[in-house]
Amino acid sequence: MSATHTGIPGRWWSRTEDGKIRCDLCPRACTMNPGQRGFCYVRRATEEGVRLETWGRSSGFCVDPIEKKPLNHFLPGTPILSFGTAGCNLGCRFCQNWDISKAKQDDALMDSATPEDLVAAAKRTGSRSIAFTYNDPVIFAEYAIDVAKACRPEGIRTVAVTAGYISPEPRQEFYAHMDAANIDLKAFTEDFYHRLCFAHLQPVLETIEEVVTTTDCWVELTTLLIPGENDSNAEIERLSTWVADHLGPDVPLHFTAYHPDFKLTNPATPHTTLRKAREIAKKHGLHHVYTGNVHDPEGQSTWCPSCGERVIERDGYTIGAWRLTAEGACARCGTAIAGRWDPDGPGRWGARRMPVRIH
Secondary structure (H helix, E strand, O other), rough: OOOOOOOOEEEOEEOOOOOOOEEOOOOOOOOOOOOOEEOOOEEEEEEOOOEEEEOOEEEEEEEHHHHHHHOEEEOOEEEEEOOOOOOOOOOOOOOOHHHOOOOOHHHOEEOOOOOHHHHHHHHHHHOOEEEEEEHHHHHHHHHHHHHHHHHHHOOOOEEEEOOOOOOOHHHHHHHHHOOOOEOEEEEEOOOHHHHHHHHOOOHHHHHHHHHHHHHHOEEEEEEEOOOOOOOHHHHHHHHHHHHHOOOOOOOEEEEEEEEEEEOOOOOOOOOOHHHHHHHHHHHHOOOOOEEEEEOHHHHHHHEEOOOEEEEEEEOOOOOEEEEOOOOEEOOOOOOEOOOEEOOOOOOOOOOOOOOOOOO
């Protein structure tokens, strides 16, 4: 698919009875007259339908450790080429990438890259995967899918870092092309989603359950714990129970520390809150629960759910002792550890962050 500076024809839209254009990509279902843009800002109505204006345009490229996405059970220790575009279909008041996700496209997009350019850059940098991150890839789904199609024949994986706010029809196709995803489960109340994200909880739960139970995409979940908003023991109990009942015990869950940013000024998350959340989730039967954005080797390591062996030692983004077999089982007791493992063992990228120029 070729693109111009004005974008490409978008998919997943319909025409209303009064002739307006409705974007059917996400639950917002923005209804627009020609020339108007949706909430995400990057999808614009024309006389012919919807145009995606950020195809092939980026807010930056960087090689990261895959654990930064965060993904702990997907090719650990390997480098991943990361990039985003501009805009977002949520309005999180605590957004920690707000300078990108809230930007108008012309403010943020500083580089361009075709899917073939990205594949070449991944190979040149030794990246095993490409991540759609920094802003939500749902809003540039056509571009992400085109990149994934170019990656597969070259043995490069694709990873979506997303809030999972997507409608059923595009959801099915989008995740069919992704090898892994980290999905933000931002809270477990409709009030939080409505008040702080200008969105709804139920579509996110539907996305998570469908992707985990009906696709081959590897999924890990992240909840940013914000003091006074979504960090009560009762809410963490409900969230953990839902994950165990609807997804099973092996889907990794990351509780990460919040710091004041954008329009929310609540105090930063205490370390004790993260440890308590991990304890609650494990009590409800979840096998792999992690703490993030803090120094916590115990909470960031992977432990065998059967014998308690530390099978992957982590300190931040750095991997230490590795006690998995080539088949991805605990070397001590033989219990299979859910994930996507390289039979040759972990990569050694470490905590490096390397900016990349595509051209």
